[in-house]
Amino acid sequence: MALSTVLETPVAxxxxxxxxxxxxLEGLLEKGQAPKPLKTGTTIAGVVFKDGVVLGADTRATSxxxxxxxxxxxxxxxxxxxxxxxxxxxADTEKTTDLLSSNLTIFSLNSGRNPRVVMAINILQDMLYRxxxxxxxxxxxxxxxxxxxxxxxxxxxGSVNKVPYLSMGSGDLAALGILEDRFKSDMQLEEAKDLVxxxxxxxIMCDLGSGNNIDICLTRRKGNTSTxxxxxxx
Amino acid sequence: xxxTQAFADNGKMKDYHxxxxxxxxxxxxxxxxxxxxxxxxxxxxxxxxxxxxxxGYSIHSRDSPKCYxxxxxxxxxxxxxxxxxxxxxxxxxxxxxxxxxxxxxxxxSGAVAAMLSTIxxxxxxxxxxxxxxxxxxxxxxxxxxxxxxxxGSYQRDTYKAGGSASAMLQPLLDNQIGFKNMEGVQHVPLTxxxxxxxxxxxxxxxxxxDVYTGDALRLCIVTKExxxxxxxxxxxx
Numbered sequence: 001m002a003l004s005t006v007l008e009t010p011v012a013x014x015x016x017x018x019x020x021x022x023x024x025l026e027g028l029l030e031k032g033q034a035p036k037p038l039k040t041g042t043t044i045a046g047v048v049f050k051d052g053v054v055l056g057a058d059t060r061a062t063s064x065x066x067x068x069x070x071x072x073x074x075x076x077x078x079x080x081x082x083x084x085x086x087x088x089x090x091a092d093t094e095k096t097t098d099l100l101s102s103n104l105t106i107f108s109l110n111s112g113r114n115p116r117v118v119m120a121i122n123i124l125q126d127m128l129y130r131x132x133x134x135x136x137x138x139x140x141x142x143x144x145x146x147x148x149x150x151x152x153x154x155x156x157x158g159s160v161n162k163v164p165y166l167s168m169g170s171g172d173l174a175a176l177g178i179l180e181d182r183f184k185s186d187m188q189l190e191e192a193k194d195l196v197x198x199x200x201x202x203x204i205m206c207d208l209g210s211g212n213n214i215d216i217c218l219t220r221r222k223g224n225t226s227t228x229x230x231x232x233x234x
Numbered sequence: 235x236x237x238t239q240a241f242a243d244n245g246k247m248k249d250y251h252x253x254x255x256x257x258x259x260x261x262x263x264x265x266x267x268x269x270x271x272x273x274x275x276x277x278x279x280x281x282x283x284x285x286x287x288x289x290g291y292s293i294h295s296r297d298s299p300k301c302y303x304x305x306x307x308x309x310x311x312x313x314x315x316x317x318x319x320x321x322x323x324x325x326x327x328x329x330x331x332x333x334x335x336x337x338x339x340x341x342x343s344g345a346v347a348a349m350l351s352t353i354x355x356x357x358x359x360x361x362x363x364x365x366x367x368x369x370x371x372x373x374x375x376x377x378x379x380x381x382x383x384x385x386g387s388y389q390r391d392t393y394k395a396g397g398s399a400s401a402m403l404q405p406l407l408d409n410q411i412g413f414k415n416m417e418g419v420q421h422v423p424l425t426x427x428x429x430x431x432x433x434x435x436x437x438x439x440x441x442x443x444d445v446y447t448g449d450a451l452r453l454c455i456v457t458k459e460x461x462x463x464x465x466x467x468x469x470x471x
Contacts, residue, residue: 062445065398065444065446066444067442067443067445070442170291171291205470206292207291207292208291208293209291209445210471211445211471212471
């Protein structure tokens with residue numbers, strides 16, 4: 001079987017060849033010996049404010065109890081007006097957001113329009129539901145388009161929620177405490193940025209799976225989208 | 235919202251469909267994290283530990299040191315399950331008092347180590363989930379380090395790391411204190427200042443890469459003048 005892929009181009013999509021073998025091996029291998037995928041163990045948060053959406057994330061990637069990457073980027077580019085934060089299995093969030101970004105670029109080129117946030121959500125939901133939760137991606141998608149400022153969350157089984165503020169990842173409860181306390185609708189830019197920064201800070205201090213630095217991404221109606229990194233001493 | 239409890243140990247999402255009878259087991263142990271380290275010099279010993287107490291991904295306390303003073307010349311570092319650490323140190327304290335009253339002298343470091351080994355082995359079939367390292371001065375005033383496993387096997391060492399970041403620290407100590415895996419290096423004896431600085435640097439590195447280690451470092455330096463304690467800040471995230 002392995003030799004045939006050298007002569008032919010591999011078929012697109014996932015290859016489930018090893019699924020039966022892995023299931024059989026799981027019984028034979030002792031608990032904990034199977035290779036584990038790298039999980040990010042994260043705090044991510046998003047807030048809708050007057051002129052757009054602010055997204056925030058920490059930068060630590062853990063492989064069970066060891067810090068694998070101190071500066072990993074969890075805010076992914078989807079379109080010039082749409083960004084996405086990912087928590088869960090690192091490979092899944094990377095590839096899912098890359099695939100989404102490519103699809104939306106093709107759409108933009110075909111139709112000459114900026115993609116809308118609902119389109120991104122429908123594509124994501126469709127894909128994650130189809131794979132029945134095997135793709136472990138918890139995503140917060142935020143962006144501005146002609147219909148307004150939007151913030152959505154998509155779960156690994158394909159559930160979608162449209163919300164004004166949100167946090168995900170292993171540090172979600174710590175960040176949510178800050179968000180619940182200080183969120184107001186139609187906040188100004190500086191207030192919204194401070195709120196997201198403090199929410200991620202709470203996640204970093206109270207959750208062992210999150211740490212190092214805070215990344216902030218602003219998506220605004222007027223002016224460019226910008227990503228900044230706040231460096232903190234912990 | 236799904237948190238990490240949604241992921242089973244093999245990395246796949248846990249099934250939410252009822253698949254049949256499920257056995258729930260109560261585990262009497264918990265892992266509370268923490269790292270301990272001890273170094274023995276010519277006439278001093280250093281026992282150091284971080285002060286973070288955690289469980290799962292949460293932090294119970296940022297100020298829970300794992301070094302306990304036993305006598306004027308002996309300090310013990312205990313990491314693992316905090317409940318067992320507390321009980322074990324209480325038992326050791328009681329046994330030290332009993333020895334003092336019966337024999338009219340303080341237990342030496344070597345004697346404490348031998349006694350701890352028997353205490354741990356007496357619980358061979360329901361062990362204390364504790365990784366112990368004793369640091370102190372022996373009868374001749376030289377530094378001594380004794381390292382244990384949870385059921386009482388022990389040996390005298392020059393340096394030893396135990397606890398959650400032990401696998402990261404031990405190779406570094408082997409290289410810097412034991413001069414292992416290096417060629418053409420002069421074997422200079424370890425001074426107290428150099429040992430203290432090395433312990434601080436080693437813990438700062440451990441806090442960078444191990445999530446269970448951090449918050450603060452508590453150093454206990456044992457010399458014939460007594461025990462000096464120092465606290466240094468570490469990463470809190």
